Amino acid sequence: MTDHRVPGSLETVMTIAALTWKRLARGRALWVGVIISSLLVPFASAVRSSGNAGTGEELIMFALLTLAVVPPMFVSSSIGEEIEERTTTYLWSRPVPRWTVLAGKLATLVPVTIVLAVGSWSLAMLVGPQRPPSPESCLALAAGVTAISMMAAGIATLVPKHGMPLSICYMLFFDLPIGAMPISLSELSITHHVYTLTGMFRDGATMPRSLLALAILCAVWGTVAIWRIRRLEV
Amino acid sequence: MTVVVDNCSKWYGHVLGVSDVSWQLRGGIVGLLGPNGAGKSTLIKMMAGLLRPSRGSLTVFGKSPFHDVAVRRRIGYAPEHEKTWDELTALELVTVMARLAGVAPHDARGAAERALAQMGMTDAMHRRVRGFSKGMRQRTKLATAIAHDPDFLLLDEPLTGVDPIARVDIVERIRKLAAAGKTVVVSSHVLYEIESLTSEIVVIYRGQVLAEGNVYEIRKLIDRHPHRIRVECDRPRDIAAELATADHVARIVFERGGVLIETRDPDRCYDALAQVVIDRGIVVSALSSPDNNLGAVFEYLTGESRGRA
Amino acid sequence: MSDAPVPARPAGTIHDLGYKRYGGARLAASTRWLVIMRQQVAHGWKTWWRFKAALGLGVIVTFVAGGVMFLLQDRAVKGVVLPEGIAATLTDATLPRAMQWYSRVAFLVSLTIGARVVAGDVQSGAFTFYFARSVRPRDYVLGKLAGMCALIAMIYVGGPLLLAIARLGLSDSTDELIAILPVIPKALAMGMLGTLAFAAVPLGFSALVHNPRYAMALWATYYLIVGGMAWVLSRITDSGIAALDLAASLDRIAYYLFDLQVVWGRSKRIDPALALGSVLAHAAAAIALVIYQVRRAHLSGIGGAS
Incomplete structure (x- = not known):
């Protein structure tokens, strides 16, 4: 043994990110994600062919619904299944802080999901209403993906085996319903803030406030994930 | 002292993994022997920093492996389960593990190649792990454990599912690692696997250390059985x-x-x-x-323990 | 000291004294599915997050709906009317309206258990375990389907049945009680239909791909997104494609069964007969898919991932 060097945090995050990308690119999850995200395009095309191009409001609704499925599929399974299948033993027995493992995975999965979400949304807008998507809507989707990914990471560390179904159900049973409520509880809803950020619906909430709210939600879920992952034993 | 375990206990909820174990490890190859569920893997995982003791303390090179990230640089751990990232090639897997263990990026690939060569995996290193046999998986796991040249190796059931020829080969390679100055802890519930590796054993049963030391010395201490x-x-x-x-x-x-x-x-x-x-x-x-062997010692020890219970 | 003569033994004989062939009664092959069903129910019951959490939600839905039915019984409901155009009260409408909440809870069970059944068995190599025994593909399919039905029925049949009984308890007179007695068979019928849908369709998705998480994602996508898209397209094109929306179809059947006309809402666009046909077709297609995939796996001797 010649060198007792411990890898730096950034180096570890980059290594885990590269590992995650390699696994994602070689597995089928990416293709399943592509299929689910791209459903928006034939839908937009079908709406268009019926002579009703719409304004994109229905499209954004379905884009948000795909966000309830795709980020949990990528993030929850990447974190939860690794804990459940104990492949994390390889990572956690290395001289790296556990949060870097989480950060490395998110560093790959969040951008990939953003590309899928924004890409299919843009394509659907071009095919359906035949106009480019607004920058606000793209930013809203990107922020939504980030927040939902953080939520999925938090749930996956809390309940590794059922991270994905519980994340989907969190969106379905909690986030979407409270987002539709005309009371301050809707501030806890990711989808509510994404709607606001798109600029398509004016309900009193402002964009900076929604961005801040999403940042806080990300921080809360991120803290949950880091707190939990530091205590987890496999 | 490589490892010091002091009144260490570990519970999984109401299930006892390890109970009030005190033990010290200096060096060489030590066989951790016990039936399934005895607490071998729990003890190994605590030494690898994956579990923290519920009570007592466990240190590796004077540090707690669960809390001290840096000390894990000196530990090489091969888990007992077969699951790895099947999408990667053996070389990619070992390279990533080496990098995460602190091997400089430009050296990691070379270190991985050397580790795989040491485990006799040179020909298969560019193949994906998905298609590997159990024996090849075990060798790859061992390569991930040694690629960063650790001082202390924890090998949890490294011979499980390995065919007899590969078993002899792996045993020989583990011996070479010990001869190179590494401290090696090998767990198994198969007596002859341990017997082929070392005569220094720790017998663990129902979460407790029943005996430790040289197998022949332990045998001498068992008076009840002529x-x-x-x-x-x-x-x-x-x-x-x-x-x-x-x-x-x-x-x-x-x-x-x-x-x-x-x-x-x-x-x-x-x-x-x-x-x-x-x-x-x-x-x-x-x-x-016929009974001056590990099997008899193990049987007598666990038999007596059962009798006491 | 022993000096007993050692009996001569032929070289190379194995005396396996530990094994004796089971000589007791064996159950008929036709009952194997029952074993698989019990195992499926026991597996679902094992941890909090698989089934018990959903059962808890089901109980909450029942209590809340029962409370609404009791406390706000004379309040009029928006969105649905009685056949003559008379405004429906919460007493009449709570039970059918609660079905959409039972659907959501059943969807949760379908995600945590249903959509991963076949895919999980293929991935873990459990098919080898099943088919190494005298289990036929139909025993497997029947057992898994019955197991899922048993689990979902606890929510989807049990809850509505309790609400139907509560509805009977709220009747003002014996005549009214007799008049509304059909709510019991209607609740049972609705519950069984929903149970079949939420047991069979996710099972079909779990047979579609050999990875539980993809199966889960595809089922969730179909239920949440494709169904919603079908409803929007139906609204635009004025076609019956909304029947592809399982949740809306089940809603529509519930309202129809309980003699309520939908004034507005997602299920308004669906003809009740079409909704029933859609639910049954979904279930039939899913069961056919499961049978096909399991038979294929059985014939090819699939062993699952190593």
Whole structure:
């Protein structure tokens, strides 16, 4: 043994990110994600062919619904299944802080999901209403993906085996319903803030406030994930 | 001291993994022996920093491996489960593990290649792990454990599912690692696997350390069960006649082509036996001690423990 | 000291004294599915997050709906009317309206258990375990389907049945009680239909791909997204494609069964007969898919991932 060097945090995050990308690119999850995200395009095309191009409001609704499925599929399974299948033993027995493992995975999965979400949304807008998507809507989707990914990471560390179904159900049973409520509880809803950020619906909430709210939600879920992952034993 | 375990206990909810274990490890190869569920993997995982003790303390090179990230740089761990990232090639997997263990990026690939070569995986290193046999998976796992050149190796059941030829090969490679100055802890519930690797053992049963040390020394300490000595010779009755009156002989059983002597004092019995053979000119074709092995020691220890329970 | 003569033994004989062939009664092959069903129910019951959490939600839905039915019984409901155009009260409408909440809870069970059944068995190599025994593909399919039905029925049949009984308890007179007695068979019928849908369709998705998480994602996508898209397209094109929306179809059947006309809402666009046909077709297609995939796996001797 010649060198007792411990890898730096950034180096570890980059290594885990590269590992995650390699696994994602070689597995089928990416293709399943592509299929689910791209459903928006034939839908937009079908709406268009019926002579009703719409304004994109229905499209954004379905884009948000795909966000309830795709980020949990990528993030929850990447974190939860690794804990459940104990492949994390390889990572956690290395001289790296556990949060870097989480950060490395998110560093790959969040951008990939953003590309899928924004890409299919843009394509659907071009095919359906035949106009480019607004920058606000793209930013809203990107922020939504980030927040939902953080939520999925938090749930996956809390309940590794059922991270994905519980994340989907969190969106379905909690986030979407409270987002539709005309009371301050809707501030806890990711989808509510994404709607606001798109600029398509004016309900009193402002964009900076929604961005801040999403940042806080990300921080809360991120803290949950880091707190939990530091205590987890496999 | 590589490892110091001090009154260490670990619970999984209401299930006891390890109970009040105190143990110290200096170096060499040590076999962690026990039946399934005895607590071997729990102890190994605590040493690898994957679990923290519920009570007591466990240090590796003077540091807690669960809390101290840096000390894990000196540990190489091969888990007992087979799951790895099947989408990667063996080389990619070992390279990533080496990088995460602190090997500089430009050296990681070389370190991985060397580790895989050490495990006899050079030809298969560019193949994906998905298609590997159990033996190849075990070798790859071992390569991930040694790629960063650790001082302390924790190998949890490294020979499970490996065919006999590969087993001999892996045993030889583990021995070489120990010969190179590494401290190696190998767990197994298969006695002859441990026996082929080392005579230094820790017997763990129901979460407690039943015995530790050299297997022959431990055997000597078990008074309840007399030692058996089997002599295959041309005139077993002559040996029986001579030893029948000796106070250290508990029982003599005639077998086909020989005699089985049970004694409470093996040293005196061997002396007496040699005297008889010389005096009477008996032709001895084989001399063996069927229970002077790990299997018997293990059986006696766990049997006594069961009896106490 | 022993000097007993050693009996001569032929070289190379194995005396396996530990094994004796089971000589007791064996159950008929036709009952194997029952074993698989019990195992499926026991597996679902094992941890909090698989089934018990959903059962808890089901109980909450029942209590809340029962409370609404009791406390706000005379309040009029928006969105649905009685056949003559009379405004429906919460007493009449709570039970059918609660079905959409039972659907959501059943969807949760379908995600945590249903959509991973076949895919999980293929991935873990359990098919080898099943088919190494005298289990036929139909025993497997029947057992898994019955197991899922048993689990979902606890929510989807049990809850509505309790609400139907509560509805009977709220009747003002014996005549009214007799008049509304059909709510019991209607609740049972609705519950069984929903149970079949939420047991069979996710099972079909779990047979579609050999990875539980993809199966889960595809089922969730179909239920949440494709169904919603079908409803929007139906609204635009004025076609019956909304029947592809399982949740809306079940809603529509519930309202129809309980003699309520939908004034507005997602299920308004669906003809009740079409909704029933859609639910049954979904279930039939899913069961056919499971049978096909399991038979294929059985014939090819699939062993699952190593």
